[in-house]
Amino acid sequence: MSIRAGETESPSPAVAGAGTAAPLPSVRYSHYVLALLTLMYTFNYLDRYVLTILVVPIQAELNLSDSAMGFMMGPAFAIFYTALGIPIARLADTHSRRVILSVSFALWSAMTALAGLARTGLELTATRVGVGIGEAGGTAPAHSLISDYFPPERRTLGFGVFQQGVYLGQMLGLMVGALLVAQVGWRMTFVIVGLPGVVLALLLYFTVKDPVRGALDPLPPLPPEQSSTPSMREVFAILWRRPSFRFLMVGAGIASFGGTGFGFWLPVLFERAHGMTLMEVGLQLGPTMAISGSMGAILAGVVTDRLSLRDRRWLMWIPGASVLTSLPFLIGVCLAPTAGGALLSAIPAGLLGGGWAPAAYAAAQALAPPRMRALGASLLILCITLLGMGAGPQAVGLLNDALAPEYGASAVRYSMVIVISTCAIGALLLLWGSRSFERDCQGADS
Numbered sequence: 001m002s003i004r005a006g007e008t009e010s011p012s013p014a015v016a017g018a019g020t021a022a023p024l025p026s027v028r029y030s031h032y033v034l035a036l037l038t039l040m041y042t043f044n045y046l047d048r049y050v051l052t053i054l055v056v057p058i059q060a061e062l063n064l065s066d067s068a069m070g071f072m073m074g075p076a077f078a079i080f081y082t083a084l085g086i087p088i089a090r091l092a093d094t095h096s097r098r099v100i101l102s103v104s105f106a107l108w109s110a111m112t113a114l115a116g117l118a119r120t121g122l123e124l125t126a127t128r129v130g131v132g133i134g135e136a137g138g139t140a141p142a143h144s145l146i147s148d149y150f151p152p153e154r155r156t157l158g159f160g161v162f163q164q165g166v167y168l169g170q171m172l173g174l175m176v177g178a179l180l181v182a183q184v185g186w187r188m189t190f191v192i193v194g195l196p197g198v199v200l201a202l203l204l205y206f207t208v209k210d211p212v213r214g215a216l217d218p219l220p221p222l223p224p225e226q227s228s229t230p231s232m233r234e235v236f237a238i239l240w241r242r243p244s245f246r247f248l249m250v251g252a253g254i255a256s257f258g259g260t261g262f263g264f265w266l267p268v269l270f271e272r273a274h275g276m277t278l279m280e281v282g283l284q285l286g287p288t289m290a291i292s293g294s295m296g297a298i299l300a301g302v303v304t305d306r307l308s309l310r311d312r313r314w315l316m317w318i319p320g321a322s323v324l325t326s327l328p329f330l331i332g333v334c335l336a337p338t339a340g341g342a343l344l345s346a347i348p349a350g351l352l353g354g355g356w357a358p359a360a361y362a363a364a365q366a367l368a369p370p371r372m373r374a375l376g377a378s379l380l381i382l383c384i385t386l387l388g389m390g391a392g393p394q395a396v397g398l399l400n401d402a403l404a405p406e407y408g409a410s411a412v413r414y415s416m417v418i419v420i421s422t423c424a425i426g427a428l429l430l431l432w433g434s435r436s437f438e439r440d441c442q443g444a445d446s
Contacts, residue, residue, distance in 0.1 A: 024211070024212070025149055025211050030149040030150060032207075033145065033149055033208055034146065034149065034150075034158060034161055034162065036200075036203070036204055036207070036208060037101075037142045037145065037146065037162060037165075037204075037208075038161055038162050038164055038165045038168075039165070039200065040101065040105055040138065040142070040165070040197075040200065040201075040204060041138070041139070041142065041162055041163075041164075041165025041166065041169070042164075042165040042168040042169045042172065043105070043109065043165075043169065043196070043197045043200065044108070044135055044138050044139070044165060044169060045165060045166050045168075045169025045170055045173065046168075046169040046170075046172045046173045046176070046193055047108055047109065047112040047131055047135075047169075047173075047193065047194060047197070048077070048131070048135075048169070048173070048389075049169060049170045049173030049174065049177075049263075049264075050112075050173040050176070050177040050189065050190070050193050051072070051073055051128070051173075052073065052173065052174070052177075052263075052264050052265075052266070052267050052268075053173065053174050053177035053178050053181065053267050053278060053281065053282055054177060054181060054186040054189065054190075055069050055267070055268055056268070056271060056278065057181060057185070057186045057278075058124070058186055061186075062120065062121045062124070063121075064121050065397075065401060066397040066398075066400040066401050066404075067394075067397045067398050067400075067401050068121060068397075069397060070393045070394040070395070070396060070397020070398065070400075071125070071394055071397070072121070072124065072125050072128055073128075073264050073389070073393040073394075073397075074260075074264075074389050074390055074391065074392060074393035074394040074397075075390050075391075075394055076125045076128045076129050076132070077128050077129070077131060077132035077135075077389055077390075078132065078385050078386055078388075078389040078390030078391075079132070079390060080129050080132040080133050080136065081132035081133070081135055081136045081385050081389070082136075082381075082382045082385050082386045082390065083136075084133055084136035084137070085136045085137075085139075085140060085378045085381055085382055085385070086232075086375065086378050086379070086382060088100060088104075088136050088137040088140070088141070088378070089140040089141070089374040089375045089377065089378030090232055090374075090375055090378075092137075092140060092141035092144055092374035092375075093144070093371055093372065093373070093374045093375055096210055097141040097142075097144055097145050097210055097374070098204070098205060098208050098209065098210055099205070100137050100141045101137065101138060101141050101142060101145075101204060101208075102201045102202070102204050102205035103137065103201075104134050104135065104136065104137030104138045104141075105134070105138060105197055105198075105200065105201035105204060106134075106197070106198050106201035106202075107130070107133065107134030108130070108131045108132075108133075108134025108135045108138065108197070109134070109194050109195065109196070109197025109198045109200075109201065110130075110134075110194065110197075110198060111127050111128075111130030111131045111133075111134055111194070112127070112131055112190055112193060112194030112197070113190060113191045113193075113194030113195050114127050114130070114190075114194075115127040115128070115131075115187075115190040115194070116186075116187040116188055116189070116190035116191040116194075117187070118187075139377070139378075139381050140374045140375070140377040140378035140381055141374055142162065143159075143162075143361055143364075143365065143373065143374065143377035144213075144373045144374035144377065145208075145210070145211070146158045146159060146162060147365045147370075147373055148210075148211045148212065148213055148370075149211055152366070153305060153309060154305060155305070155362050155365065156300075156301045156304040156305045156308065156315070156358055156359055156362040157298075157301040157302055157305050157358075158301075159301060159357075159358040159359075159361045159362050160297045160298050160300060160301020160302070160358040161298070161301070162358075163294075163297040163301075163354075163357050163358045163361075164294045164297060164298070166293070166297075166357070167289070167290040167291075167293040167294040167297065167350075167354065168290060168294070170263070170286065170289060170290055170293075171286040171287055171289065171290030171291075172193075172286070173193075173286075174267060174281065174282040174285055174286035175282045175283060175286040175287070176189075176193060176282075177189055177193070177278075177282060178278045178279045178281060178282025178283060178286075179279070179282065179283075180192055180193070181278060182278065182279055213370045213371065232375070235372045235375050235376070236379075238372065239367065239368060239372065239376055239379065242367055242436070242440035242443065243433065243435075243436040243440065244316065244363075244367065244433045244434065244435075244436045244437040244440045245364070245367045245376075245379075245440065246433070247316075247429050247430065247432055247433025248316065248360060248363055248364060248367070248380060248430065248433055249379060249380055249382075249383040250383060250426075250429055251319075251320070251426045251427070251428075251429030251430035251432075251433060252319070252356075252360050252380060252383060252384050252426065252430065253383030253384055253386065253387035253388065253426070254387060254422055254423070254425050254426030254429065255319075255323045255356065255423050255426030255427060255430070256383075256384040256385075256387055256388030256389075256392070256426075257387040257388050257391055257392045257395075257419070257422055257423075257426075258330075258392065258419055258420040258421065258422045258423035258426070259323075259330075259353070259388065259392070259420070259423060260388035260389050260392035260393060261388075261391075261392030261393055261395055261396045261416065261419035261420065262330055262333075262334075262392075262396075262416055262419065262420045264389075264392065264393040264396070265393065265396045265397075265400075265412060265415070265416055266285065266289075266333070266416075267281045267282075267285065268412055269333075269334065269342075269412050269413065269416060270285055270339060270342070272409040272410075272412055273409055273410055273412060273413055274338070274339035274342065276339055284339075284343060285343065285346070288343050288346050288347060288350070289346055289350050290350075291350070292346065292347045292348070292349070292350025292351045292354065293350035293351075293353065293354035294354065295350075295351060295354065296322075296350055296351040296352060296353065296354025296355045297354040297355060297357065297358055299351075299355065300318055300322060300354065300355025300356075300358055300359060301355075301358045301359075303318070303355075304318045304355075304358070304359045304362065308362075311438075312366060312437060312438055312441050313434040313437045313438060314359070315359050315360075315362055315363035315366060315437065316359075316363055316430055316431065316433050316434035316437050317431065317434055318355060318356070318359040319355075319356040319357075319359045319360040319363070319427075319430045320356075320427045320428070320429075320430035320431035320434070321427075321431075322352055322353060322354075322355040322356035322359075323353065323356050323423050323424075323426055323427035323430065324423075324424065324427035324428075324431075325352045326348070326349050326350075326352035326353030326423075327420070327421070327423050327424060327427070329345050329346070329348045329349035329352065329353075330345075330349045330353065330420050330423070331417055331420060331421070332345035332349070333345045333346050333349060334413050334414075334416045334417045334420070335413060335417065356430075360380070360430070361377065361380070363437070364376050364377055364379075364380045365377065366441050367437075367440055367441060392419060395415075395419050396412070396415045396416055396419050399411070399414075399415035399418060399419070400412050400415050403415060
């Protein structure tokens, strides 16, 4: 098959470490793998975000409060996602990343479809737990693969393309969800968006191969006898001793707390504060946020790749600046008096805010040696998910219930502003972590 030209798979961890037993992946095949991983990541976020457009009809049928919905969108997913993310990443550093990704993709897709059969809030929450378990294996192994398909000077752009899955998934979750719920109801909406992922998981399994680990890095891969994978405790110790990695984890986690709380309640803001229908929210908000965010991610990827060749600290400066400069526009979305004003403010918010994640993920890969990359990515994702999805949506939901008696339909505005303002702390930590970044990267290189 032509798409497999130049592909290679490391048959075992030892052989993978040698870097001499197989040719490098071709550019064409690398692009194919990146496209398929991005499609997988699109369904990852589609299956997460479709719930946000279905909040109102689900609440109406199952009689659930904002706090209950916040728990379903946040902790129910995030606790299991983060608990399993690290051990799965450990497996990805020593076993087939293709198998892990395929199984994870199929599992979260099937659990999304099963949500349509839920009869109670507890049953629906259980399916979201299943989605979290499946998605726990869907990101860190993909980061590790991208790092072995693209050299350092093209890696941030690779992550920028991969990050398109976030914005495409958000857009499709809102648009497809709005269109489907109007036609078939919220139950069949879950079924329809979930099942295609099972088929795509099979495509990933049969067409994606594991390349040689670390073959594209500045230093050549070690021979097999020197390339054993360190223990999980050793990996934790090595990465945690690097100050910039600590700042990266905590700063990105706090930024995600504000950003995820904002993103998951944004459709509800437009419904309650501006009186928009589900269809209007899906067709207007979805493309606005997706297009601006994806453009920001690609632009940041290109710029960061070029600037980091001169000074690798840009891998920390770009995320911090992205979060900080987008914050006034995010607040503007919440407080705008009209829907049109809120949508207008969402454009620069997406353009500026869309750039932080690709550079942050590339920074994590730069700080971790090849055989620690999946676990290093998982540690970063753990903080992003635990503080972001685990606490952000729940915080907004609790604040909504507390503020509603006084502010009514506008309570969601002020809840979101309170939560999103914490992004400033995350941005400052990311910028502060740049001070030791070059020294810590040199430790990873050696």
